[in-house]
Amino acid sequence: MFIQQAYKGKTEWWRYVIGLVIIFLGWQLFGALPWFGAVILEAGPDVLTLSQEEWMRVLDSNLNFFLLLLSFAVGLAALLFVVKYLHAQSIKDATTSRKKVDWGRFFFGFSIVAVFTVVTTLIDYNMQPEDYLWNFKTVPFLILAAIALIMVPLQTSFEEYLFRGYLMQGIGVLAGNRWVPLVITSVIFGSLHLFNPEVEKLGYIxxxxxxxxxxxxxxxxxxxxxxELALGFHAGNNLVGALLVTADWTAFETNSVLKDVSNPEAGLDILLPIVIVYPIFLFLMARTYRWTNWKERLFGKVNRPEPIKYPEEI
Known part of the structure; x- marks a missing residue:
């Protein structure tokens, strides 16, 4: 079991408290300093009068994108440090219960969301071309692509290792079951997006x-x-999104191919992925990897593995 991999390391509750403090400092303090420094240097004395939205637009789009993602890269380094040295757990065990990381699963998860995003965007572009502007500029786009290919997987990996790895295993071990970490990590993950500009634009829905x-x-x-599937899926979703479409009201405004100039509304665009698209993704994965015993895997208990007794110990 994936959650039981935590027992290969040290799982005392206080280690998770200290670990989260270290990860938070790496991510939100040390990781964010270059961005804050660059904004202050660029804006000068006027920086104190800027609104939150104006802070995000002080820097060149590509530089802003790189520095914002840099904080996640520093956070990932802090997280992997905590796993390896505070919990004495291997990175492989924090990633998968398999003997080694299955990169085929990673690229499967990446591909299904990437293909879906490209196809649906092209369909929407052809059906409602007035909602888009052609935003492509060769040099800025190539710079964006170089940044995105390196930094976006680091950003998404940080979020996955934090929520689906570190916290999923830690809360699962402390709670003794699988559904509690699923609920808690999902709610916290979603809640961290509360201050995204999309929330202000579309509402809390x-x-x-x-x-x-x-x-x-x-x-x-x-x-x-x-x-592996979650790592690939998250990376595919964010990478293709950053390169394909941007908008004035999204968290990352990039030099992408298209710019969405429509007036967004909270409605079917939010509910359809949850009730139709996401179940289809899970169905494809379940059929591909032959998932069974859903009740046990989602709601079962998490017990400390019994130590192996060798013949000379019996």
Whole structure:
């Protein structure tokens, strides 16, 4: 079992408290300093008068994108440090219950969401071209692509290792079951998007989408006994999104191919992924990897494995 992999390391509750403090400091303090420094240097004395939205637009789009993602890269380094040295757990055991990381699963998860995003965007572009502007500029886009290919997987990996790895295993061990970590990590994951500009634009109803996405990634992890599918899916979703479409009201405004200029409304666009698209993704994964025993894998108990007794010990 994936959650039981935590028992290969040290699982005392206080280690998770200290670990979360270290991870938070790495992510939100040390990781964010370069971005804050760059904004202050660029804005000068006027920085104190800027609104939150203006802070996000001080820097060149690509530089802003890189520095924002850099904080996640620092957070990932802090998280892996905590796993290895505070919990004495291997990175492989924090990733999967398999003998080694299955990169085929990673690329499967990446591919299904990437293909879906590209196809649905092309359909929407052809049906409602007035909702889009052609935003492609060769040099800025190539710079964006270089940044995104390196930094976006680091950003999404940080979020996956934090929620579907570190917290999923830690809460699962402390709670003794699988459903409590699934619920808690999904709700926290969604809640961290509360301050995204999309929430201000669309309202709190979009939190259904964010929390629902957390449940989708958590179910993938528990059913597949590893994070490979979730790692790939999250990376594919964010990478293709950053390169393909941007908008003035999204968390990351990029030099993407298209710019969405429509007036977004909270409605079917939020509910359809949760009630139709996400179940289809899970169905495809379940058929591909032959998932069974859903009740046990999502709601079963988590027990400390019995130590192996060798003949000379009996």
């Amino acid at each position: 979009i939190m259904v989408y964010y929390i629902g996405t957390g449940f989708l990634l958590g179910i993938m992890t528990l059913m597949d006994e590893g994070m």
